[in-house]
Amino acid sequence: MGTLSVNQSKLQKRLRRQAGEAVTDFNMIEDGDKVMVCLSGGKDSYTMLDVLLHLQKVAPIQFEIVAVNMDQKQPGFPEHVLPQYLQSIGVPYHIVEKDTYSVVMDKVPEGKTTCSLCSRLRRGTLYTFADEIGATKMALGHHRDDILETFFLNMFYGGTLKAMPPKLRADDGRNVVIRPLAYCSEKDIEAYSELQGFPIIPCNLCGSQENLQRKVVKEMLLEWERKTPGRTEIMFRALQNVMPSQLADRKLFDFENLRIDESAPSRFLDVMNL
Template sequence: MMKTIIAQTEKEKKQSYHFNKLQKRLRRNVGNAIADFNMIEQGDKVMVCLSGGKDSYTLLDILLNLRLNAPIHFDIVAVNLDQKQPNFPAHILPNYLKSIGVDYKIVEENTYGIVKEKIPEGKTTCSLCSRLRRGILYRTATELGATKIALGHHRDDMLETLFLNMFYGGKLKSMPPKLVSDDGKQIVIRPLVYCKEKEIEKYAIAKDFPIIPCNLCGSQPNLQRQVVKEMLRKWDRQYPGRIETMFSALQNVVPSHLCDATLFDFKSIRKDQMMDGIEGDIAFDKLEFDSVPTNQEETPFDFTENDLIQIREVK
């Protein structure tokens, strides 16, 4: 009996240790993103868009945590859009937000009904749903006097968007960490830009967030984003470090070695011309790359693969 109690105590200490490391890592990544892109400034009112999924729960939790010791003052208000999906558990988010003592607003709009009416059966609903949701959130931000709108997109979302645009849109384009809203009244920020999805998954499980599934989009089979997501997950398993290298590429763009004449003035190039900071022609060089350290410090919580699969399905 005593051995069992001691073993349980040691296990709890180990879990607590690894959770603290995970939380510090997420806090550091969010803090670095805020600093690198000047996402939050003195006196800001940050509207955190809370969907009920793991990403937005983690975003809200980390921002609340960071605010405790931030060198500047900023306010946080959580906003959820109740889209009137059938069987949506409308009580979960208000109860959770009350329990943590954060200001919040629940916006009720029947976008589900509009989407089901306008989109033929079997077609993807993401485009129309996204436009409707975005317009409502912009309006709500203005009503609340919010200066920043925080979204829960993370590093993996940015890479998925990059490949989606390359494969299906013919563009070298991803998600920006910071941009002006469509109506020009607020700044949209993505503080989780440096955070890994698998660490967010572990954090959400450890915190036991009351996850709410999205039955509108999450139940659609064969979405292009799901195909790309699985491709990246497979690469991450087979080639450790590849995801980190690809994300680094988003931060190390060389316009002179692409083909966009609007980004680089190819027409003005003349022989004997040397341009500072521009790499030369390496077309005939053998490319060699240093092995990239993965920096994959896994957090060995006692979670089963089923735990991770379940939370992925209700993202």
């Protein structure tokens, strides 16, 4: 076995294990579920489909997978790539055609970031389609780094402590969103995608324009990880270890009625007995 194959095997096992742990920890997929896997044509969604197909084979439950891509009518979008790939691996799929490109170009002033509006329009269309085909879960390809970036974006620019939860019930109550790659790093996903040779489709809606705020946060996290390897994992662990009494949100903790406990033993006596 060559070096490439060894690396691929290690990556594959790690990604499959991490995705399996996330699915189990958050009870993302249940027996009889119909999982709509949202494919953008990027490295994250291809990897998500890959690990979910494996999980479907080895899991002790039965669930259905259907891939869905949204054709947003971007100029030059290679419409044949995803259907050919999905047919080659035998995965049932739907292509949802919705001209959100024209809407985004019309509504967003030139030079402004289009990602936010584009994402909202895409999400709304996919929610509706999931309901139409009877999907019980909608899988998105966000990974650990996406979740952390969103956390810091909301803290720095939005004044809220929130991220992307691994499992979410949409506001309409009719869709449950899952993120099976929640425990996976972008670095691993990128390496695995290259090794597997997935037919990547770049997003050209806005000329590969990046959300500048997210770019700043991403670079900050990468720099932290370079200086202190393992920091990203520690920060993600913090999202799973929240202590409301140590923050300042009066809705999460009853600070108003916090009083001394008259029945508690005196700590002075404990100190004297040392």
